[in-house]
Amino acid sequence: MGESVDVVVIGAGITGAAAAYFVASAGLSVTVIERGSIASGTSSHCEGNILVSDKELGPELELALYSQDVWRKDLAEHAATWEYEAKGGIMVAPDEASLTSLRALADHQRSMGIRVEDLDGPAALREREPYLNPALAGGAAYPQDAQVQPLLATHHLLKLARERGATIITHTPVTRIDSSGGRVTGVRTPDGVVSAGIVLNCAGPWVRDVARLAGEIDVPVMPRRGFVLVSQPIPVTIRHKVYSASYVGDVASGDADLQVSPVVEGTPSGTILLGSSRERVGFDTSFSLDAVSRIARAGVALFPALADLHLLRTYSGFRPFCPDHLPVIGPDSRMPGLWHVGGQEGAGIGLSVGIAKLLAQALTGQETDLDLAPFHPDRFPEEAAA
Numbered sequence: 001m002g003e004s005v006d007v008v009v010i011g012a013g014i015t016g017a018a019a020a021y022f023v024a025s026a027g028l029s030v031t032v033i034e035r036g037s038i039a040s041g042t043s044s045h046c047e048g049n050i051l052v053s054d055k056e057l058g059p060e061l062e063l064a065l066y067s068q069d070v071w072r073k074d075l076a077e078h079a080a081t082w083e084y085e086a087k088g089g090i091m092v093a094p095d096e097a098s099l100t101s102l103r104a105l106a107d108h109q110r111s112m113g114i115r116v117e118d119l120d121g122p123a124a125l126r127e128r129e130p131y132l133n134p135a136l137a138g139g140a141a142y143p144q145d146a147q148v149q150p151l152l153a154t155h156h157l158l159k160l161a162r163e164r165g166a167t168i169i170t171h172t173p174v175t176r177i178d179s180s181g182g183r184v185t186g187v188r189t190p191d192g193v194v195s196a197g198i199v200l201n202c203a204g205p206w207v208r209d210v211a212r213l214a215g216e217i218d219v220p221v222m223p224r225r226g227f228v229l230v231s232q233p234i235p236v237t238i239r240h241k242v243y244s245a246s247y248v249g250d251v252a253s254g255d256a257d258l259q260v261s262p263v264v265e266g267t268p269s270g271t272i273l274l275g276s277s278r279e280r281v282g283f284d285t286s287f288s289l290d291a292v293s294r295i296a297r298a299g300v301a302l303f304p305a306l307a308d309l310h311l312l313r314t315y316s317g318f319r320p321f322c323p324d325h326l327p328v329i330g331p332d333s334r335m336p337g338l339w340h341v342g343g344q345e346g347a348g349i350g351l352s353v354g355i356a357k358l359l360a361q362a363l364t365g366q367e368t369d370l371d372l373a374p375f376h377p378d379r380f381p382e383e384a385a386a
């Protein structure tokens, strides 16, 4: 401690790791400070889907498409290290009414540059996924959807950042963000002070708490809990990420009550992941039999063969939720030098590297590849923040 760097990153989840890598690669000196171990927050309590199919049309979709390119092109040489798999997604519609809605959504998505293939009827579905329930009405295939292993990605991005000169400090909480004359001067921890002109708040669902370490600064990012079920390993039976058309609506909703929409996928180790639930219950880590049994039932409705499978475990995590469903990315005008990245909700793994590349451009005074204005932290009226 006691050193001075260009940028302090608070949080060593995937957002902080990706930011450290891109910012260090751009030539700035970086120190990452994490209160726990690497990826001890949401980045180790999630799934690793990199989706374009579930995004609302608009700035988040543009960011998702941009991030896809960063994963696929800029970071192509690391794909095997973090188990990047361009497996594609399949959205299924249980009945004719939801299939009609899905077709309308697909038409919109095509107009925004998303590749979508209609799957007409159960036979077309089962050609792609032989074990799908034959009673399903039809679906749509999204070849651009991919997945990554979030823990491996977080660790490896930090390794790459370290190779570019970044310092990673773990098991050390940031307890205060210091300022002088209204401008950020660095951060304080129990071990001392790190001076920096830029402090990047990458604290995931804790972004709001960390913003408050700078004083009366509120950023309305809240936790939205989700459970995931992990099955015993089986031979590969599910080839894509498969989810119900209702998932898109649940992602877009801000409802505090429990919502469950099935998302089922296989992993390279043979386990099947069954997700997921959404509910706003604060940072409550207790087990919910209701959520877990509803996820299991919803998964079995898609793949009846899963009914005989044993579960190895369940886990839950907190998505960083923002009331207007857009990530918060950029400088806080209330305290020059303080930047936030939060509110990515259930897309923080997929979006991380695109956000990080844009941040590195912004922090080095370049024009950003995408306009960051829609994500600006200043967009919240004071009453919403309160």
Ligand SMILES: Cc1cc2nc3c(=O)[nH]c(=O)nc-3n(C[C@H](O)[C@H](O)[C@H](O)COP(=O)(O)OP(=O)(O)OC[C@H]3O[C@@H](n4cnc5c(N)ncnc54)[C@H](O)[C@@H]3O)c2cc1C
Residues within 6 Å of the ligand: 010, 011, 012, 013, 014, 015, 016, 033, 034, 035, 036, 037, 038, 039, 040, 041, 042, 043, 044, 045, 046, 047, 048, 049, 050, 172, 173, 174, 175, 202, 203, 204, 205, 206, 210, 224, 225, 226, 227, 228, 275, 276, 316, 317, 318, 319, 320, 341, 342, 344, 345, 346, 347, 348, 349, 350, 351
């Ligand atoms: C069930 C579930 C499924 C999900 N599935 C997907 C998916 O398929 N695809 C996808 O893209 N996203 C998914 N997500 C969302 C994704 O997990 C998050 O958006 C992402 O992990 C956020 O990463 P982060 O680095 O911003 O936050 P985190 O990983 O939470 O990292 C923030 C870090 O900040 C640290 N911190 C907090 N306060 C301090 C402090 N004072 N000092 C120092 N350090 C501090 C924390 O310890 C933590 O490690 C899912 C989430 C859940 C819960």
